[in-house]
Amino acid sequence: MTQTTATKTPPTLPWVDVTSRLCKGCDFCVEACPPRVLGFSTDINERGYRFSFYLGDGCTGCGICFYNCPEPGAITVWRKPADAKPRKVLQ
Amino acid sequence: MKDVFKKPDSFFDEFSRSAGVDKEATHYCPGCGHGNLHKLVAEAIDDLGIVDRTVFVSPVGCSVFGYYYFHVGNVQAAHGRAPAVATGVRRALPQSIVISYQGDGDLAAIGANEILQAANRGELMTVIFVNNAIYGMTGGQMAPTTLLGQKTTTTPYGRKIANEGYPLRVSELLSTLTAPVYIERCTLEDSKTIMKTRKAIRKALEYQISGKGFSLVEVLSPCPTGWEIEPLASREWLTKNMVSVFPPGVYKERTDAEPRTMEPLKVLNAQEVLGALNMSAGPDQRVASIPPDFPTHELVLAGFGGQGVLLLGQLLTKSSMTEGKFVSWLPSYGPEMRGGTANCHVVVSRRRIGSPFVPRPTLLIAMNQPSLEKFADSVRPGGMVVYDSSFVKTASIPSHVTPVPIPFSEIANQLGNAKTANMVAAGAIIALTGITEEESFTALIKKLRKKELIETNLKALAAGRESALALGIQVAGVGIH
Numbered sequence: 181m182t183q184t185t186a187t188k189t190p191p192t193l194p195w196v197d198v199t200s201r202l203c204k205g206c207d208f209c210v211e212a213c214p215p216r217v218l219g220f221s222t223d224i225n226e227r228g229y230r231f232s233f234y235l236g237d238g239c240t241g242c243g244i245c246f247y248n249c250p251e252p253g254a255i256t257v258w259r260k261p262a263d264a265k266p267r268k269v270l271q
Numbered sequence: 272m273k274d275v276f277k278k279p280d281s282f283f284d285e286f287s288r289s290a291g292v293d294k295e296a297t298h299y300c301p302g303c304g305h306g307n308l309h310k311l312v313a314e315a316i317d318d319l320g321i322v323d324r325t326v327f328v329s330p331v332g333c334s335v336f337g338y339y340y341f342h343v344g345n346v347q348a349a350h351g352r353a354p355a356v357a358t359g360v361r362r363a364l365p366q367s368i369v370i371s372y373q374g375d376g377d378l379a380a381i382g383a384n385e386i387l388q389a390a391n392r393g394e395l396m397t398v399i400f401v402n403n404a405i406y407g408m409t410g411g412q413m414a415p416t417t418l419l420g421q422k423t424t425t426t427p428y429g430r431k432i433a434n435e436g437y438p439l440r441v442s443e444l445l446s447t448l449t450a451p452v453y454i455e456r457c458t459l460e461d462s463k464t465i466m467k468t469r470k471a472i473r474k475a476l477e478y479q480i481s482g483k484g485f486s487l488v489e490v491l492s493p494c495p496t497g498w499e500i501e502p503l504a505s506r507e508w509l510t511k512n513m514v515s516v517f518p519p520g521v522y523k524e525r526t527d528a529e530p531r532t533m534e535p536l537k538v539l540n541a542q543e544v545l546g547a548l549n550m551s552a553g554p555d556q557r558v559a560s561i562p563p564d565f566p567t568h569e570l571v572l573a574g575f576g577g578q579g580v581l582l583l584g585q586l587l588t589k590s591s592m593t594e595g596k597f598v599s600w601l602p603s604y605g606p607e608m609r610g611g612t613a614n615c616h617v618v619v620s621r622r623r624i625g626s627p628f629v630p631r632p633t634l635l636i637a638m639n640q641p642s643l644e645k646f647a648d649s650v651r652p653g654g655m656v657v658y659d660s661s662f663v664k665t666a667s668i669p670s671h672v673t674p675v676p677i678p679f680s681e682i683a684n685q686l687g688n689a690k691t692a693n694m695v696a697a698g699a700i701i702a703l704t705g706i707t708e709e710e711s712f713t714a715l716i717k718k719l720r721k722k723e724l725i726e727t728n729l730k731a732l733a734a735g736r737e738s739a740l741a742l743g744i745q746v747a748g749v750g751i752h
Contacts, residue, residue: 201295202295202296204300204302206301206302206502206503207502207503208302208502208503208506211503212461212462227293227296229301243272243276244462246276246277247276247310247311247462247465247466247469248307248462248465249306249307249310250297250299250301250303250304250306250307250310251296251306252278252279252282252309252310253277253278253282253295253296256275256276256277256278257276258274258275259273259274259275259276260274260275261274
């Protein structure tokens with residue numbers, strides 16, 4: 181099974197991970213990011229699109245880029261380490 | 272707030288159902304609103320804990336491949352029929368949560384009636400209505416929701432009121448109904464409105480989970496490809512042009528709605544179904560009484576409308592059916608009640624019938640000249656062409672079939688009722704082919720509602736039999752052995 185989303189907890193938190201090979205270059209996340217910490221590449225990925233990427237510093241973990249991204253698995257935003265507490269499930 | 276914003280669990284990890292080589296990314300164009308919406312729906316399914324009982328109904332449109340992505344129950348409906356399918360699923364599986372995900376071409380055009388009726392019945396379902404003012408999948412044609420002046424491939428000079436009317440406002444329309452509990456219109460123009468949409472989808476699903484009734488979220492969504500602009504520009508276009516025509520907001524919300532009570536479906540077991548149909552399980556015992564050399568008869572009966580060829584075919588099949596034979600009757604007729612042409616295909620066999628369509632009949636019954644001309648050449652070699660010689664004056668019949676001219680109409684006239692020509696034909700057919708027993712046919716005639724006609728018909732039947740036997744035609748072997 182191919183892993184389409186990043187799973188490892190990143191080095192510093194908060195952090196945004198863009199899986200560049202899934203990006204279709206719509207630029208929504210770059211424009212929407214409040215602290216403007218996403219860049220837009222000049223080269224193209226294997227799908228033939230320019231892609232967005234994290235500049236490496238300043239992510240607040242707001243998740244706005246995640247909701248703006250139309251591709252289900254392209255963006256992962258980390259606020260706390262994964263599975264810090266169990267997911268709330270409503271019955 | 273979440274610790275990690277990541278691909279919702281309600282999506283497949285890998286889109287292995289996709290027919291393309293790309294199993295990782297969706298098939299949607301860059302900047303397409305479907306991706307955002309899919310994410311919001313999947314996230315809501317995750318968070319509401321309904322993944323195991325959700326059934327996602329995909330429409331025809333770009334979102335036709337919903338089953339590639341959502342790791343829930345999936346049905347793909349015919350164009351516009353998603354609310355009807357969703358109704359069936361929800362009623363058959365009362366514990367399910369059904370999401371009908373439809374575009375504007377699907378929901379507001381071909382499926383406009385389905386959504387109206389489902390909403391009016393207050394079906395327990397959640398409809399996600401994606402409105403992008405255009406037919407996206409088929410190449411950017413005008414949709415009912417297309418804006419005035421908007422250029423599409425089918426309105427190259429822009430939509431005009433005089434030609435195409437006004438954009439259809441579905442949320443406003445449906446909110447006039449009494450039954451729906453929640454109707455909201457949202458947009459996907461920026462972060463703020465996306466988060467509003469997220470909330471609306473959850474609310475709509477919660478109304479279904481609590482059993483209150485029909486909920487619909489209309490979402491104005493960008494279609495950069497259909498609108499022929501860049502993704503970022505498409506969001507601006509949406510804000511600038513669509514929002515004023517389709518104002519966002521809550522159009523209906525009945526927070527005080529009582530949970531709907533559904534009558535439990537009565538599920539019949541196989542025995543009960545057979546009992547209700549007056550049948551029993553296993554091979555039909557009556558078949559055993561049919562002679563093993565009974566051939567398959569494939570008939571075409573044709574004539575003017577009003578001559579009774581359809582009824583004749585029906586009676587022959589019904590009569591054969593009472594003997595336990597397999598039968599089929601396929602009518603074809605014009606819209607006229609009298610006149611015009613009519614024909615029917617009849618198959619009678621001791622085996623199951625694969626197709627009711629008869630392209631090469633073993634027997635043609637032509638009640639007039641045009642029918643004879645039309646079908647005579649299609650009769651199988653060794654077959655028979657029975658025609659009404661009172662109407663057919665010049666018959667050109669292929670040499671490999673047996674012509675049987677009988678003046679059905681004249682005989683019927685002599686008996687005093689021209690309408691019984693079809694019964695004369697029936698008598699002749701039965702005598703010539705043995706397709707059914709005359710007793711079975713007589714029994715059917717005796718069940719006629721107009722009692723005064725029974726005697727006339729029986730006379731006509733006998734006259735037909737005699738006229739056929741008088742010809743002295745050797746007929747063994749007609750039919751497919």
